[in-house]
Amino acid sequence: MIAAGTSAFTNSSTASDSAASLSATLNTPRCTIILATALVKVTNNWGMPILCRALLDSGSQLNFVSERLAVQLGIHRNFSQTEISGIGDYNVSIRHSICTTITSNTSAYSAELTFLILSRISEPQPECNVNISQWNLLANLQLADPLFFKPQKIDMLLGAEIYVDLLINEQFRLADHLPIFQNTKLGWIVTGRLSAIKHSSLLANKITTTSIASLELLLRQFWEIETHAHSNKILTAEEKLCEAHFSSTVQRAENGRFIVSLPFKQPPSVLGESLTTAKRRFFALERKLAKNSSLKKQYIQFMSEYETLHHMKRLGNYADFVANKEM
Incomplete structure (x- = not known):
């Protein structure tokens, strides 16, 4: 996600922060940007649908879910050592992913996707309550997010992998100063610039990378120290045998898992006959x-x-x- 502004940018990160965030403050003219959101049903580990709020982001190469949603889904986590690069060359290391199916809340559309797990996706969207009482919304318009105008938690981010596939060739504006209504397979999304918001003279768009930055830095330093400490270690005869066994038996399965044969100091036959027991x-x-x-x-x-x-x-x-x- 990318947010543009006309004045000062600040990058904040402290040891007590739960996330590193980039804020852009927009002065006059007073306006805000509404990001596209949608309600989607996500299949949990027991085959039941859970309704969650997703952010649609064509600028992301990957899909994400929050730790909160991942816990709710109860789906087996796959180890996925992935480095994510964001705004200002900020890097985040992600260790786990899940695979599940999302289903539209307004149609029969569904897709099976892989999601990386972040502690948090973003700040609640939109950034403030938007008064839509004068918008004259069409009564029969199936909105992807019926409460797009109220700040609410984001538990999923759908990236470019699926974004274009969701689009339907229909869009309109209710007025020049209002955002665009774009039809998708998830329903009508609302996105774009909204001018002349009167709630404040200053507005801030905050994008949260949610990486627990200080903790990630400490972990990275720990592994670097560990790697250096063991680089010149003299191996025992048994450790050399273990390394040789690993190198000669390791293989990669089609699903990406690593398979290693169990090492035995003695032939398994010495265990005797255990079938009866x-x-x-x-x-x-x-x-x-x-x-x-x-x-x-x-x-x-x-x-x-x-x-x-x-x-x-x-x-x-x-x-x-x-x-x-x-x-």
């Missing part, structure tokens, strides 16, 4: 679940989710599996 415990678990339908339902749901997330997979016939391992 495993079966006995499994049958004991089945008997326990048969007596408690609620626990059984939770157990099945958990194991199904575990399989869906590819944390485990079916082996098929055990005898065939053993035969393939021996070949």
